[in-house]
Amino acid sequence: MDQKTAVVTGAARGIGLATADLFLEMGWRVVMVDRDAEALEAEAGQRQSVRAVHCDVSDPDAVTAMAEAAAGWAGRIDALVNNAGVAEFGPIEQTDFATWRRVMATNLDGVFLCSQALVPALKETRGAILNIASISGLRASTLRVAYGTSKAAVIQLTKQQAAELGEYGIRANCVCPGPVRTKLAMAVHTQEIIDAYHDAIPLNRYGTERELAEVITFLCSDKASYVTGQVLAADGGFDSTGVGLPALRGKPARA
Template identity: 75%
Template structure:
């Protein structure tokens, strides 16, 4: 049985990705720093291993890999989904906010990938990093978040270039606006309408739609796909810069 390791797996895109892997017959190591939510999400799932760790801590990534290998025996795919979105104007983004975003979004992705490399060499496995539309195009309030995701995009290309000779593929999925509980809680109707107007498909994406791209890139069907950056965004990248509803505001 193939095994995937998914970070940020307690909710949202990570949980949707976990469920899609399970539906395809994979086992899944579910990693999240929210132990209570992780335990709740994993409770009703079979063939999963919940691991309550913080990927931003350098000493924890090797422990995650070791526990996954001890339990499942192999790692065939790593989905680096864990991330935080702390938005704010440039002049209000102090170094503490900057470092907090980078430590999860970029450092955690690097640390997990590096720790998993030997295991992925053994299976000729896949890495899928979760970027963002904010890493592909600049927008308001996203100096730390957008920069971290742009770095993840380049990290993916480095991984593809350096690890390809070992049979490891690395790709990056960049979601656009996704209809998550958090987004719907903080997006006003004005913002929702503005996103709909800016997205050619005229709607938010779903967690399952993003998860389907992630699981595809980990599958044998994507065996010759590496070093790619795929925006799963309803066409949002192709349309203008920023949203008038967000300018001058903080969400």
């Protein structure tokens, strides 16, 4: 009962899996949550001090069952990382309502449902909620009307959580990843896209899953005990560049 426990959604791959692994390195137990049962069981089976819970975070009943299973197994919940998300891109005019709802159901509703379900357990430990938004929630870009809007809403939801749950000692923060070198991203990003991102990011590279996990686990830890309601862009400086032209970086403008 003295060993801290984190619940991580979308934990079967990518940033979620890297975060689960770093929590384990820190000596925590981890409830790994994902809707991909096969991938989840494969990853959880290779690790100790974990409990795999198959759950679609957009389903209220499934989330209630997940929260009960997590609390029952661990006895305590110290952190919730709302990482599960989907990305469907396309022009505004071609984004039908079914697509809009699929994105919102997981990216926004899932954060709300999981947080609400685990608040009672987090009150007991004065724990932390860490929501994963995106750089697309901070700066608009084409083809992301549903995705970007869902992530902007997650940012606001985080602030609402911090304002309301602070009196119980629960902290709520948000991490906004920029481009991250995940297997999925590398499978769909052409070399032209990769080069364009490198040009637009001051650090001239994608982030790694581990780098994001380091930020996430820090904000969930006692080292960030006076940090709440904050939105941190872990993006290599991408947000700071605004709409400036990469070709002019470090060069004097000519009239």
